Amino acid sequence: MKLSDAQVRQFHEEGWLFLPETFTPEEIAVLREEALGIYDQDRPEIWREKSGAPRTAFAAHLYNEAFALLGRHPRMIEPIEQLFGEQLYMHQYKINAKAAFTGDVWQWHQDYGTWLRDDGMPEPRAMNIAVFLDEVMPINGPLMLIPRSQHHGNLAAGHDLSTTSYPLWTLDDDVVTKLVEEGGIVAPTGKPGGLLMFHGNLVHGSAPNITPYPRKIVYLTLNAVSNHIRKPTRPEWIAHTDFTPITPCADDALLQYARQWKQAAE
């Protein structure tokens, strides 16, 4: 899969790109079911909201075959190799739940702020990717992005350790206000299988989900191999230190897995 010149330009100017229905309903069904099984497990990689509902599951590509296939899927790897002009490795892999009724806020932040401060990543040459496992609607806490905010580079941030269960370098209201005056806010929505990618310095956040509609996404970070992290301070399953370039799987590998999985379940 190759991005068009217009798509490449949009990414560089606006800082984000949305590819609707990149994965098929069959491929997504297995991931969604497997995610529920993962959330039921009791392991350190699974973090919960203050309510006890799952918030995020780290590193599922290392202990689940379906998520492993997604993590090296060519429909995701190839466009990002195209944008960065080199091979990639997996820096972080999360399944974010944004559970029905209880999914809590992710405050406004840049991800590169964390990668720089906590992991020693030299440059913002890592890509954030969200793969929609449920339908993302305006009302169930979609990711909100501030277009063009990546051009401001790494902004001053404070370390929020109290608002949610996830520590985050968050931006002040006046900074966010100024960025929104310039770029507005977009909240890409769509069916399961959509793929949203955005720049490591793009400011984003998401509101709580008070609806009965869960909004699970796979939220992962692919880093250019030459940009591998230099000073890891977080556990290996949060910020990986295996910098081996990813070899994409076959385009139908996840589909084949889904069909076998379905047969086995029947």
Add this chain to the structure above:
Amino acid sequence: MKLSDAQVRQFHEEGWLFLPETFTPEEIAVLREEALGIYDQDRPEIWREKSGAPRTAFAAHLYNEAFALLGRHPRMIEPIEQLFGEQLYMHQYKINAKAAFTGDVWQWHQDYGTWLRDDGMPEPRAMNIAVFLDEVMPINGPLMLIPRSQHHGNLAAGHDLSTTSYPLWTLDDDVVTKLVEEGGIVAPTGKPGGLLMFHGNLVHGSAPNITPYPRKIVYLTLNAVSNHIRKPTRPEWIAHTDFTPITPCADDALLQYARQWKQAAE
């Protein structure tokens, strides 16, 4: 202003009706400015979020001329008299801030639950009205309604005294899930000046607002005079006991006030 047969039918079936741009930009501008002045005051009618930001200001029609005119405006009074077939009085009058960045959740609830339990209102023959003072967008915490949920009558509810600064009789997640399976969720959005009305038993809520866009609405309750409350337990400025029927003002009264106000300000 008279509702069409189709609008009357929609209200009775779906439980809500949205009349976009019912008030003009000139009329809304004065209300929006006056609201900011009201929030700056230190008086018991003004309740704040846990953050200190304004959450709601009660009874502004009793101490502010512009909001007094809105409270007896024929574009609001006449359609509701048409639906109820009798005259109205003001049961409650709030300016809800849903402030930028800090506006907190209103959990899923029915308003009649409170009017029944706390005020002794005989029947759900009071109308909820939201007049938009700011643009209401999908991303700044719009009111979310569950269409047709009013047909279930008064549902069992628990008294939530801790989630926000406002005590509320809220519904359980499994009840909300079932209602949403039947009716879905709508979140009417639009420019300042829009008027949304909905049944006292219609289940509704709104998510926090984490954007820089404030979402102020005037949120008021007009009760059929014969349905006046019987056992008030809340302060007079929360649940009024003046049951005098409202005499509508002239259709241009708020506009004339706005023009004088603007002249005086220049």
